[in-house]
Amino acid sequence: MQKIKIFVIIAVVGIVLAAIGGFLLTAGKTIGQSLFGRGFAEGQLKDYVASVLRQDINGVTCQSVDTDGNGYVSCDFTTATAPNQVQTIECAAWGLDGFLNRGCKKRLPGLPAR
DSSP states (O other), X not given: OHHHHHHHHHHHHHHHHHHHHHXXXXXXXXXXXXXXXXXXXXXXHHHHIXXXXXXXXXXXXXXXXXXXXXXXXXXXXXXXXXXXXXXXXXXXXSSHHHHHSOSEEEOOOOOOOO
């Protein structure tokens, strides 16, 4: 009987944690992005600069929330070789879109709506 109680408690805790995680990834992604977004995007940026550009990163700042819904957030960074030249890029946002979109891409200028 004691083992059944422990199993039920573990199952309930697992279900609650899965529900909270699912909420933060989908419906509550703005909350999740506010909490975890900046660190996730900055990690994606650091990996991108190290592997694609093959440079050391000097400074980095990323937005935490994906405001246009494309799965990426805007980031600005400088490298050790050009510390006074700020470069702009978009990196994967935290959330379901961010787990599907990995890494970073060059930011395209916005086009006016028709």
